[in-house]
Amino acid sequence: MANEKLAAVRSLINQKRYSEARAILETIEDDPMAQKLLAQINRKSPRSRPRRSGGGLLGYLAAILISAVITTLLIAVLVIVTAPSRGETIQFAVADNPSPTPASTPTTTPTSLPTVTIGVVASGQNVNLRGGPGTNFELIDSVPPGTEALVLETSEDGQWYNVRLSDGTEGWMFANLLELADATVTPNTGGAVASVPSATPEPTCTPEEAQAWWDAYPLYLQANYVILAASGSEQPNFDLLFDTIDNHWTEFRESDYPSCVEAVYQDVLDGMDTIWSALQAYENGNTSTAENRAETARSESFAPALERLSQLGVETPTTDCGAEFWYAIVKPGYESTQSFIDELDLAAAGSDTIRTGVFRLQEIRRDVADFYAPLCTTNARDSLLALIDSTVEAYRAVYDGNSSNAQAALANVTIQHNAFREELTRLGIQT
Numbered sequence: 036m037a038n039e040k041l042a043a044v045r046s047l048i049n050q051k052r053y054s055e056a057r058a059i060l061e062t063i064e065d066d067p068m069a070q071k072l073l074a075q076i077n078r079k080s081p082r083s084r085p086r087r088s089g090g091g092l093l094g095y096l097a098a099i100l101i102s103a104v105i106t107t108l109l110i111a112v113l114v115i116v117t118a119p120s121r122g123e124t125i126q127f128a129v130a131d132n133p134s135p136t137p138a139s140t141p142t143t144t145p146t147s148l149p150t151v152t153i154g155v156v157a158s159g160q161n162v163n164l165r166g167g168p169g170t171n172f173e174l175i176d177s178v179p180p181g182t183e184a185l186v187l188e189t190s191e192d193g194q195w196y197n198v199r200l201s202d203g204t205e206g207w208m209f210a211n212l213l214e215l216a217d218a219t220v221t222p223n224t225g226g227a228v229a230s231v232p233s234a235t236p237e238p239t240c241t242p243e244e245a246q247a248w249w250d251a252y253p254l255y256l257q258a259n260y261v262i263l264a265a266s267g268s269e270q271p272n273f274d275l276l277f278d279t280i281d282n283h284w285t286e287f288r289e290s291d292y293p294s295c296v297e298a299v300y301q302d303v304l305d306g307m308d309t310i311w312s313a314l315q316a317y318e319n320g321n322t323s324t325a326e327n328r329a330e331t332a333r334s335e336s337f338a339p340a341l342e343r344l345s346q347l348g349v350e351t352p353t354t355d356c357g358a359e360f361w362y363a364i365v366k367p368g369y370e371s372t373q374s375f376i377d378e379l380d381l382a383a384a385g386s387d388t389i390r391t392g393v394f395r396l397q398e399i400r401r402d403v404a405d406f407y408a409p410l411c412t413t414n415a416r417d418s419l420l421a422l423i424d425s426t427v428e429a430y431r432a433v434y435d436g437n438s439s440n441a442q443a444a445l446a447n448v449t450i451q452h453n454a455f456r457e458e459l460t461r462l463g464i465q466t
Contacts, residue, residue: 183201209343242347245344253363266326
């Protein structure tokens with residue numbers, strides 16, 4: 036029931052119907068995911084403060100009466116203070132030779148100093164300065180945390196700032212990695228930007244720690260796979276796609292991530308809300324809507340996440356044809372097959388362990404065969420299926436006590452395993 040409500044909430048969020056979404060979440064506020072979605076809604080659409088009641092008509096009349104009394108009292112005080120003392124003659128005549136009035140000293144109205152916007156690098160690692168507003172532009176420099184830079188302009192999508200460093204170098208930085216502040220240009224500094232408090236750097240971690248977490252929970256790749264499968268298959272298996280992404284989504288949410296990738300973690304989760312709604316649009320036949328939502332997830336959530344990872348020194352290679360997205364989906368099955376090969380006991384004829392292994396390997400094969408495979412992965416997919424088939428044959432031969440057939444099957448396992456790894460290398464996929 037909670038999962039159905041969460042799915043409905045994500046749909047309402049994408050439609051910006053925050054009040055309805057908030058009302059549903061408050062009925063399941065004990066659920067951790069509900070709490071995160073509620074926090075997300077509160078960031079996007081904070082609760083408005085209720086207006087104070089003015090007391091209706093009576094309050095209005097009372098306010099008028101109080102205002103009249105105060106005004107009367109002020110006039111009375113003014114008359115008393117400005118009136119001459121009793122019996123004093125008021126002089127209207129002007130002296131024959133009035134003293135000249137001293138010329139007033141002109142006062143200089145201070146001119147307000149111009150303000151500029153500067154950014155302070157707020158990252159635990161060096162930040163890339165690029166030749167244009169995107170990760171595809173050339174790398175100009177690597178700027179350390181705490182560096183101040185004059186902000187010249189913002190990209191059309193608001194994701195990048197064009198900045199100038201103190202040495203005059205200009206380039207583009209990812210907006211989320213700069214903490215902005217206004218400062219004045221003082222005359223005695225020749226137009227230099229006044230100093231501002233340094234931003235507090237984000238928590239740091241080693242590139243190895245960040246890389247290990249990213250590789251262990253490849254939700255970004257898996258999210259792109261379901262969109263690839265939904266748009267590329269003639270008859271997508273949406274039940275399989277929803278189940279697949281939901282399982283990986285849960286693992287990612289519960290992952291123990293290093294503190295320095297917290298912003299990446301949140302970016303990916305935000306992107307997943309949009310990917311889920313895109314998948315629903317594909318299922319309902321709304322292709323245009325689905326494509327727009329998928330692009331929104333990539334540009335507004337996944338692109339910032341990848342840029343942050345790049346700043347941390349994390350490698351996030353992707354293949355042009357989507358091979359890496361496919362491998363992220365079949366990798367668990369491949370690794371499980373490797374484990375079955377390593378654990379095969381040639382002397383375990385007739386054992387329940389061997390029989391259970393046969394059934395489990397057959398399930399893995401069905402999953403791999405059912406997953407959509409881009410055209411570029413055809414050879415890799417065939418080699419993986421042949422590897423699993425040879426492993427099943429080896430298990431069956433061991434169960435039957437036929438050692439010669441088992442050895443022959445294991446020889447085929449080695450051949451297919453090597454063929455599969457060669458295909459992955461050709462596709463540029465690291466294992």
